[in-house]
Amino acid sequence: MDKKQVAEILEEIGTLLELKGEISFKFQAYFRAARSIDALTDEIDVYVKEGRLREIPGVGEGLAEKITELVTTGKLKYLEELKKSFPESLFQLLQIQGLGPKKVKVLYEKLKIKSVADLEKAARAGTLSNLDGFGEKTSENILKGIEHLKKHSGYSLYSNALAEAEKIITHLSKHPKTIRISIAGSLRRHKEIIRDLDILVSSKNPEAIMETFTTLDSVETVTAKGETKSSVLLKSGIQVDLRVVTDTEFPYALHHFTGSKEHNTAMRARAKQMEMKMNEYGLFKEPSDKLIPCKDEEEIFEKLDLSYIPPELRENMGEIEAGARRAVPLLIEEKDIRGVFHTHSLYSDGAATIEDMAKEAQRLGLKYIGLSDHSRSAAYAHGMEPERIKKQWKEIDEINKRLKGIRILKGSEVDILGDGSLDYDNAILAELDFVIVSVHSRFTMSETEMTKRIIKAIQNKYTTMLGHMTGRLLLGREGYHINHKEIFQAAKDYGVIIELNANPHRFDVDWRYGRDLKELEIKVSINPDAHKVDGIADYRFGVGIARKGWLEKKDVFNTMGLEQIMKFL
DNA sequence: GCCGTTTTCGGCCCGACTGTTTTCAGTCG
Structure with missing residues (x-):
């Protein structure tokens, strides 16, 4: 059982306890432990074996015992007992906006409602309003919530969420009553996927701002509208929360609504320790307020x-501890990127000519662009036979002669074949400036096999970097199973760079591994994986993810200038 | 259920909005 599963089970227990009506501190302890376990970089069984579970924040005597039972036997008696009081299907009900544990409990105990289907039937039949605390409006909102749940998965890719947010920001920043405006929430924190958008405005006239916001063309329904806060659902299915505060309050509110919730909780605890109080309206000296x-x-x-x-x-x-030690890293910035690797052209599955790709890179202020069309086995992507890649080299030479200020590097995204060998022979590989090795087939291998396969590719003396390490597609498919520690060790031993694929569908390697890579002094290359001209700028998203992974300029390969890069290659 | 440079017991972050109520519980972030 891995840490993800353990975290999920703890969360499940927490929810069950909440449904049961336990005091909040008890079930929140489970949620807290679940989050810390999810954030671990080592596997959970290591902690169990070494008896170090209690080093994990939020894990005490009781939870350590339960986790040990879970990891060693794969089962947990306590959970089995809890499950007897509430069926698992109730969890679906909690997904519905406006339904929390208290209401779900009433629905189950009074009306035997166990599923979304049961609930929809009851709401339509009008039987809900017989319950205490349930009125006409509640039924209506439940039906709306079910409708929304059916239509939308609830999450958006970072890039899509950003595009929606920018539209709203553009609109509201033109408002004469807007003083300051900012994106907040998980989008500002650059999470890889986004559930809803948070926007903060400072103004002397909140009502006017609320009015404009709730009547935007892109709004489907208004779910809440108050003096300082409104929520809407966009036609695209994304929820947007807008907060309006006074300009004095703006910085505190910005911090508050940027979150994360866990960060805020820890910050408030720190404030409290220092005899201060913190909320969205300010930082206050206690006890004078x-x-x-x-x-x-x-x-x-x-x-x-x-x-x-x-x-x-x-x-x-760990950021607050780092802040206290004055050890917050100076994070990489967009302007530090000097060039990009991993781009495709019409020679394989790209949609633009080499020259157009190079010109776009130049327009973005980059000094080099590494072209890496697919190798021959990648039939799905028109992988290149050796003759075609030689033709490509000629074209690159010719363009390099003509274009000033940008250098096209000859590379390839070479398939890692099933047995870990590469898809071109050494004669070709030796001629390339750089080689990205990637898995594009047989995703369902076991962890051991897949890890071995990738490590063999890393050991190839022509390999420069490992492309999209897990192959995950965000909101699409899980990555293949690998042992990242062994892969990182091999990358270190063989001097291979790990790609941070900046395509918003991938963001792979995951930012949570940033600090491991840094510690091992493995270089990361922020690669756009661009298949068209406007895909090149995606490296900027990658910079955000790299920042999230605590990476600095020195940790990132393509912050080096052309000369240094060529020397390295 | 966790945790301790105020504590090994008694705290545990804090506020807005809605709907169903007459003073507040539930939900959400």
Whole structure:
């Protein structure tokens, strides 16, 4: 049983306890432990074997015992008992907007409602309003919630969420009553997938802003509208929350609504320790309740005796401790990127000519672009036979002569075949400036086999970097099973770079491994995996993910200038 | 159920909005 499964089970227990009506501190302890376990980089069985479970924040005597039972036997008596009181199908009901544990409990106990289907039937029949605390409006909202649940998965890719947010920001920033405006929430923290959008505005006239916001063309329904907060569902299915505060409150509110929830909780606890109180309206001295003036987020951190913590790091994964030690890394920035690798052209499955791709890279201020069309086995992507790649080299030479200020590097995204060998022979590989090796087939191998396969490819002396390490497609498919530790060790031993694929569908390698890579001094290359001209700029998303993974300029391969890159290659 | 440079017991972050109520519980972030 891996840490993800353990975390899910703890969360399940927490939810069951919540349904049961246990005090919040008890079930929240389960949620907290679940989050810390999910955030571990080592596997959970290591902690069990070495008896180190209690080192995990939020895991005490009781949970350590339960986790040990879970990991060693694969089962947990306590959970089996709990499950007897509530059927698992109730969890679906909790997905419905406006339904929490208390209401779900009533629905189950009074009306024997066990599933979304049961609930829909009851709501339509009008039987819900007989229950205490359920009125006409509640039934209506439940039906709306079910409708929404059916239509939308609930998550969006980062890039799509950003595009929606920017449209709203553009609109609201033109509003004469807007003073300051910012994206907040998980989008500002650059999470890889986004559930809803948070936007913060400061204004002297909140009502006017709310009115404009709730009547935007892109709004499907308004789910809440108050003096300081409104929520809407966009036609695209994304939920947007808007908060409006005074301009004095803006920095505190920005910090608050950027989150994460876990980061905020830890920050408030710190404030409390320092005899201060923190909420979205300010930082206050206790017990006088006097506001501690801060003009921006930087000052808030300062007052709490912390270095500035960039939004991407605010996951309560060690950033506050780092802030206290003045050890927050100076994160990589967009301007540090000097060139990109992993781009495709018409020679394989790309949609643009080599020259157009190069010109776009140049327009973005880059100094080099590494072209890497697919190798021959990649029939799905018009992989190139050796004759065709030789033709491509000629074209690259010719364009390089003509274009000034940008250099096209000759590379390939070479398939890692089933047995770990590469899809071109050494004669071709030796001629290339760089070689990205990637898995594009036989995804369902066992972890052991897949790890062995990838390590064999890493050991090839022509391999420069490993492409999209897990092959995951966000909101699409799970990655293949690998042992990342063994792969990282091999990458270190053989001097191979690990790609951070910046395509918003991938963001692979996961940012959670950033600090492992950094510790091992493995270089990361932020690669757009561009298949068309406007895909090249995706490297910017990758920079956000790299920042989230605590990476600095020195950790990233393509922050090097052309000369250094060529020397390395 | 966890945790401790105020505590080994008694705390545990805090506020907005809705709907169903007459003063607040539930939900959400």
